[in-house]
Amino acid sequence: MSDGQGTSLVIDCQQVTRTYSEGPETLTIFSDISLQVEAGETVAIVGSSGAGKTTLLNLLGGLDRPSSGHIRICGEDIHKLSEAGRARFRNQHLGFVYQFHHLLPEFTALENVMLPCALGGMPPKQARPKAEHLLQRVGLGERLRHKPGELSGGERQRVAIARALVNSPECVLMDEPTGNLDEHTGEGIRALIGDLRDNSGTSFIMVTHDMTMARSLGRVLRLEQGRLVQEA
Numbered sequence: 001m002s003d004g005q006g007t008s009l010v011i012d013c014q015q016v017t018r019t020y021s022e023g024p025e026t027l028t029i030f031s032d033i034s035l036q037v038e039a040g041e042t043v044a045i046v047g048s049s050g051a052g053k054t055t056l057l058n059l060l061g062g063l064d065r066p067s068s069g070h071i072r073i074c075g076e077d078i079h080k081l082s083e084a085g086r087a088r089f090r091n092q093h094l095g096f097v098y099q100f101h102h103l104l105p106e107f108t109a110l111e112n113v114m115l116p117c118a119l120g121g122m123p124p125k126q127a128r129p130k131a132e133h134l135l136q137r138v139g140l141g142e143r144l145r146h147k148p149g150e151l152s153g154g155e156r157q158r159v160a161i162a163r164a165l166v167n168s169p170e171c172v173l174m175d176e177p178t179g180n181l182d183e184h185t186g187e188g189i190r191a192l193i194g195d196l197r198d199n200s201g202t203s204f205i206m207v208t209h210d211m212t213m214a215r216s217l218g219r220v221l222r223l224e225q226g227r228l229v230q231e232a
């Protein structure tokens with residue numbers, strides 16, 4: 001996807017403001033934020049609790065609408081699409097590793113990873129080998145038939161990452177991918193994301209409090225007092 005200037009922008013966010021109305025008051029979470037993410041780039045968004053990181057991630061993933069400004073995802077102004085069109089667009093172009101996008105407990109790891117393919121209309125015959133391949137890639141080739149309740153926290157996170165990648169998205173958005181994991185398990189997830197960044201051509205945008213991961217993976221942006229600033 002080209003922005004017309006020879007670069008490929010997966011996310012092009014221009015002067016975006018998000019406010020919430022609280023009765024007569026307007027609460028401004030951030031204002032005039034601009035952010036461009038190129039194909040294959042990894043960006044970490046850090047900042048203190050309540051700074052607006054998840055709010056920004058939701059906007060970048062087309063899950064929420066800016067109060068003002070424009071966001072193009074893979075060249076598409078997705079707020080011009082219908083709700084069904086947006087859902088289809090997200091399914092085809094984006095992957096999510098969000099804490100509220102839980103794995104379905106009654107489905108196996110394999111079925112959970114196949115789900116985005118099914119939603120996109122891909123026949124199971126085609127989806128299964130893709131999902132199996134990805135689960136092998138994230139080190140869960142021996143756990144295909146385990147249900148989420150039969151997996152560790154780190155393994156569940158790996159399933160969520162495989163599920164996010166199964167439709168070969170241009171961009172994966174992650175909210176605290178190493179949150180709630182112990183140091184050793186978090187290290188495994190960091191290594192996995194690094195490997196995927198190097199070998200998949202996918203862009204990763206993650207919100208994290210994990211500065212080791214943020215610094216090791218690419219550009220680090222800090223959201224503070226309503227502004228987004230690149231870390232030195």
Ligand SMILES: Nc1ncnc2c1ncn2[C@@H]1O[C@H](COP(=O)(O)OP(=O)(O)OP(=O)(O)O)[C@@H](O)[C@H]1O
Binds near residue numbers: 029048049051052055
């Ligand atoms: N629907 C809403 N209505 C009003 N205020 C909201 C709403 N959603 C979020 N907020 C406020 O927006 C601010 C930013 O929230 P957000 O979840 O984006 O922060 P965060 O940086 O991700 O925090 P954390 O690191 O604790 O997850 C918070 O002060 C929150 O109370």
